[in-house]
Amino acid sequence: xxxxxxxxxxxxxxxxxxxxxxxxxxxxxxxxxxxxxxxxxxxxxxxxxxxxxxxxxxxxxxxxxxxxxxxxxxxxxxxxxxxxxxxxxxxxxxxxxxxxxxxxxxxxxxxxxxxxxxxxxxxxxxxxxxxxxxxxxxxxx
Amino acid sequence: xxxxxxxxxxxxxxxxxxxxxxxxxxxxxxxxxxxxxxxxxxxxxxxxxxxxxxxxxxxxxxxxxxxxxxxxxxxxxxxxxxxxxxxxxxxxxxxxxxxxxxxxxxxxxxxxxxxxxxxxxxxxxxxxxxxxxxxxxxxxx
Amino acid sequence: xxxxxxxxxxxxxxxxxxxxxxxxxxxxxxxxxxxxxxxxxxxxxxxxxxxxxxxxxxxxxxxxxxxxxxxxxxxxxxxxxxxxxxxxxxxxxxxxxxxxxxxxxxxxxxxxxxxxxxxxxxxxxxxxxxxxxxxxxxxxx
Amino acid sequence: xxxxxxxxxxxxxxxxxxxxxxxxxxxxxxxxxxxxxxxxxxxxxxxxxxxxxxxxxxxxxxxxxxxxxxxxxxxxxxxxxxxxxxxxxxxxxxxxxxxxxxxxxxxxxxxxxxxxxxxxxxxxxxxxxxxxxxxxxxxxx
Numbered sequence: 001x002x003x004x005x006x007x008x009x010x011x012x013x014x015x016x017x018x019x020x021x022x023x024x025x026x027x028x029x030x031x032x033x034x035x036x037x038x039x040x041x042x043x044x045x046x047x048x049x050x051x052x053x054x055x056x057x058x059x060x061x062x063x064x065x066x067x068x069x070x071x072x073x074x075x076x077x078x079x080x081x082x083x084x085x086x087x088x089x090x091x092x093x094x095x096x097x098x099x100x101x102x103x104x105x106x107x108x109x110x111x112x113x114x115x116x117x118x119x120x121x122x123x124x125x126x127x128x129x130x131x132x133x134x135x136x137x138x139x140x141x
Numbered sequence: 142x143x144x145x146x147x148x149x150x151x152x153x154x155x156x157x158x159x160x161x162x163x164x165x166x167x168x169x170x171x172x173x174x175x176x177x178x179x180x181x182x183x184x185x186x187x188x189x190x191x192x193x194x195x196x197x198x199x200x201x202x203x204x205x206x207x208x209x210x211x212x213x214x215x216x217x218x219x220x221x222x223x224x225x226x227x228x229x230x231x232x233x234x235x236x237x238x239x240x241x242x243x244x245x246x247x248x249x250x251x252x253x254x255x256x257x258x259x260x261x262x263x264x265x266x267x268x269x270x271x272x273x274x275x276x277x278x279x280x281x282x
Numbered sequence: 283x284x285x286x287x288x289x290x291x292x293x294x295x296x297x298x299x300x301x302x303x304x305x306x307x308x309x310x311x312x313x314x315x316x317x318x319x320x321x322x323x324x325x326x327x328x329x330x331x332x333x334x335x336x337x338x339x340x341x342x343x344x345x346x347x348x349x350x351x352x353x354x355x356x357x358x359x360x361x362x363x364x365x366x367x368x369x370x371x372x373x374x375x376x377x378x379x380x381x382x383x384x385x386x387x388x389x390x391x392x393x394x395x396x397x398x399x400x401x402x403x404x405x406x407x408x409x410x411x412x413x414x415x416x417x418x419x420x421x422x423x
Numbered sequence: 424x425x426x427x428x429x430x431x432x433x434x435x436x437x438x439x440x441x442x443x444x445x446x447x448x449x450x451x452x453x454x455x456x457x458x459x460x461x462x463x464x465x466x467x468x469x470x471x472x473x474x475x476x477x478x479x480x481x482x483x484x485x486x487x488x489x490x491x492x493x494x495x496x497x498x499x500x501x502x503x504x505x506x507x508x509x510x511x512x513x514x515x516x517x518x519x520x521x522x523x524x525x526x527x528x529x530x531x532x533x534x535x536x537x538x539x540x541x542x543x544x545x546x547x548x549x550x551x552x553x554x555x556x557x558x559x560x561x562x563x564x
Contacts, residue, residue, distance in 0.1 A: 015314065015321070016321065019161060019162045020160060020161070021160045021162060021472075022481050022483070023162050027454065028455060028458070031454065035297065035298060035451070039297070039298065048357070050357075060491070061450040061491060062490065062491050062492075064489045064491075065487070065488045065489075066487045067485065067486050068485050068486070071483060075330070156455065156462070157462065158454075165342070168313065168342075169310060172310030172313065173310060176438065177438060180438070180439065190303075190439055191497065201304070201350070201353060202350060203349065204348070204349050205348045205350075206347045206348075207345065209343060210344075216471070298443065299449050301443060301444045302443070303439070303444060303497065
């Protein structure tokens with residue numbers, strides 16, 4: 001079991017333009033839903049994309065994994081929860097998507113990101129203090 | 142009737158992820174199709190987005206107009222033709238979308254872009270030579 | 283000046299995945315923002331996409347016009363207001379996009395939709411009671 | 424090592440509207456690239472989305488995994504190769520994304536889909552002959 005280092009969540013209503021011809025949200029659109037929850041999580045440790053850039057790093061996603069258990073329908077209301085579970089060498093975030101009405105879990109996912117130093121263009125094999133310091137600060141909450 | 146200053150076109154097969162729950166391409170996706178044809182047209186005058194940036198300008202779209210006459214179906218093959226029709230004060234491009242199988246015209250559209258000087262952040266009310274020179278050179282073809 | 287027959291609005295925070303390489307929301311993404319406001323407006327007269335289908339009609343968009351006055355930045359908060367201004371022969375909706383912080387209007391747009399009878403596949407040149415009755419009922423509010 | 428039961432590929436030029444503010448293709452857009460290659464692969468065994476539906480099944484994606492090794496830039500030309508490697512109980516497809524200019528592999532991915540019987544709405548735990556027969560026929564090529 002991973003210790004949760006930071007957490008964030010969003011509520012989303014599935015829009016018409018995400019529904020495919022089978023009447024469910026096209027599986028690729030989930031990547032947006034995950035990103036919105038991750039953004040909420042990163043807000044909690046003051047490290048959104050702009051702050052990342054200001055700190056001298058980008059954090060490209062190097063791995064994405066989604067396990068879809070139940071489809072999403074038009075106008076279904078979901079809660080997406082993002083949990084930061086690793087920061088030492090990479091930023092790993094776990095996600096769960098819940099149906100708000102029933103509380104049922106519909107989808108699980110995770111992403112992995114690594115620090116890319118903007119000046120040098122180099123990937124880092126240990127996360128910079130710009131991240132770990134923020135997580136340590138948040139952990140004291 | 143506008144004189145055509147430059148022309149470009151692309152062929153596209155409508156992908157599954159652009160089809161909505163009514164079984165037709167969602168109207169917002171056409172903006173991508175137009176952009177692909179505009180890119181082909183701009184290639185013909187050596188002025189793609191990277192060349193724009195190198196020339197010191199961005200060209201934000203300030204107006205978009207689409208008139209949809211016939212819907213697009215899954216895997217339908219279309220030809221999108223872009224024609225540059227104004228360059229003096231702004232870049233106006235007209236588009237026509239054709240069904241390849243029948244030759245029938247399905248959609249008309251136009252976009253208007255203006256030059257934004259990257260250094261100053263100022264909009265220009267006359268197009269810079271970076272564009273007009275290229276069009277003049279191309280017109281000699 | 284058009285009489286406003288129904289109105290709806292949404293608040294949106296511009297997400298990372300809508301930002302292009304120039305640092306602004308790509309112009310094609312606005313079509314989603316307009317649709318969300320139109321959905322809110324249609325909710326007010328009980329006529330969302332599912333209700334449309336149940337009533338025997340689809341309402342394809344036959345015209346889209348957007349006039350962009352100011353770009354949108356990452357995480358900018360906007361309010362999108364949709365107003366139904368015509369229903370007799372077609373459904374015309376006007377949109378205004380405002381920056382929430384300043385109240386400034388950033389973009390104007392309109393869409394036109396027509397009724398398509400699902401059984402026959404025929405376009406109607408007069409809007410069916412399924413729409414006009416709802417608008418009349420709402421107008422009595 | 425999985426035996427490859429069917430194969431398909433597409434060439435794609437990364438469009439402007441897929442590039443994010445870091446100057447690379449946003450990671451969520453890859454799902455479209457994979458789908459285009461899978462469609463090409465399914466064409467080879469006469470089983471595109473329309474044929475799936477005609478056969479009485481949908482094939483929702485229940486798992487998506489992408490491992491990004493190198494970012495994609497604006498106008499980079501890529502080849503996406505899809506290989507069908509499992510059909511007995513589910514449809515598993517492996518993907519590799521190559522830079523066309525250098526031949527370098529940039530990304531690996533896989534998806535898993537299962538048969539959903541349209542009449543009953545039931546998931547099947549063994550793939551229907553509609554798929555396995557086509558694969559067997561193709562394997563004789």
